Amino acid sequence: MQEEIIAASSLCVRLNNQTILDNVNFNVAKGEIFALLGGNGAGKSTTLKTLLGIVPPSEGSAAVMNKSVKTDIDFIRSKVAYLPESVMLYGHLTGVENIEYFLSLADITCSESDIERALVRVALQEKAWRQPMSNYSKGMRQKAAIALALLRDAPILFLDEPTSGLDPNAIDEFNQLIATLAAEGTTVFMVTHDVYGACQIAHRIGLLDHGKVVGMFERGDQSHINTEEVHSAFSKRNKR
């Protein structure tokens, strides 16, 4: 068994007397791409936030690199690059300025060519680099935010709907990028609605419904997870 990077066991989260996560169990190994699927309001983002100490667990445990979110959150945060759901960087700054600024807050100094290289990787068109982000389209903003997460150069990536807003080409390129990173040893935990894309790149897929893990799909010896199978499980759950 490979080194275990992320682990949740009997994890429960309650907010305002409402059970958001109900006895969730999973673990993610080093270099693995784990995708969490589920309908709106299933608790996917909450799972990520719990692993990052933004939302406290009510019961059970959540750990990253064998450190508990309750006790070693600073350590965990230093190892994770997080792409929040529908994040908007500062509209008053350009793409480059935004990345520079947020990296500097994390005490990372990055040369401008590093930033430009990252922007090329996420395929943000060059003429937008030095325009205020208030002029960006949704997908362009998403690309800049992904570039920021990549530049953190963290061993673990938490991505909340990274491909939302991206055009099909950009999604393909992004999936390629994630696969490459994982092959290099980066652990990826991503939340997505893109069943097809997830099946292409993920090693494992967890299906979340009303705060419960209701399905776990693995690649096995295939080159990718069976899309039909995941899709039918997903839509069966969603119809109820």
Add this chain to the structure above:
Amino acid sequence: MKAITKVARDEWRFWHRTKLAATIIVIGTILTIASAVINTIKMQEAMHERQHLQQSSEAQFLDQPDRHPHRMVHYGHYVFRTPSTLSIIEPGVDAFTGTAVFLEGHRQNSAMFAEQRQASGMTRFSSLTPSFLLQVLVPLFIILIGYGSVTREKEAGTINIMVTQGFNVWYLILGKYIALVACALLMLLPLIVAAIWATFNGESALITSSFVSGYIFYILVWSGIVLAVSTLSSKNSTSFASLVAIWIMLCILIPRIGSSSAAALAPTAGKLEADFSVLEELRKLGDGHNATDPAFEQLKKNLLVKYNVDSVEDLPINFRGTVAQYSEEKLTIVLNQFAEKRMIEELSQAKIARQLGWLTPTTALRSFSMTVSGTSLETHHRFLREAEQLRYDFVQSLNNAHQNILSYQADINRHKDNAAARVSADNWQVLSSFSFKPDTAQTRLTRSLVYGGQLLFWLVVVLVVLRFAVRRVR
């Protein structure tokens, strides 16, 4: 530290690039500068007019020809209070009480019969004095600039990026706090210039620096309130609504409730009522113009015995002058009693209202600003007392001339032979030139200590709340 300045610098960059915030800063600064300039011009004009009037009224008095001395008693004289240098920013009670008093015989000016309700309340939105702007509108500008400083990050999700990057929330909040304070301090610029000007115009540096410090504290308090609320709120709109509600409470309602409840707790008789009871007391004293008034019978007897004569005609002094002097003395005692009572009531009202500084920083700053600049009720009362002393002295000197220089015979025959019933104009040199000195720096600072304490209390409260707010950000 570097992280904090990074955040502060970005906040400035944000205000600079989003035109709205920049506009508010510019409007706020221009408004304060304009009102300070207008107020300064008004004060300069008033000062010239006052100097002119003071000289001319004094010269006119002295230029009066030979006359019956009692006519001079009624001719009267104006005295003026030179406003404190800092009143170009903080006019204080001057706006309600006026700075001129007419002095004449048998009367005390009515400037002291001012309603405290007007003096401590925020009843005058119309007069945009610099102090009003700084105390009431600058907090609103701080709100407009800063309400979204943290909620903006929450709505955009950037605060999550920062937090999960391990960035200390305190650095974020402190950086934004520093930026907001620096920005609000821009609006204090006219105040600082005025304070420097006042220092070069004879005001103690201790006073002007305390004055400025008071306003800086106020800015620190309000910036803290704005940031704490923004940190505690999850949305821009909630933050803005809460802050506007807080502003209405702290800047408008409580100061206003304060002055009205002070009036209820320590009521002063209205002007009319007071005047009636004064008149009643005075009636008992007799009419000083009428030497045959039974009220002066005892005085007459005593004098006849003293000089060992049988009738007032044989007295070596003018009995009518003696009566005038005697009755002025008695009357002044009564008037002073009423005036003192009145001033004590006014002051206790003001002091009750100032206690509300523990409930709102606006009242705390207002009290501090007025006591330090020397435009508070205390200073005005001292002026009234000094003016009254001057009035009494000048009336009694004239009455003294009446008694000792004008003969009794000439006096009672004044209707037949007007020319004989006069004394030389040399006797009009009774006006001691009046100059009202501001309270010493020490007096004013001692007086303002409590209110400085209130401001400090507010700063501590706000910082504690801010700390609490930061802890809730995860």
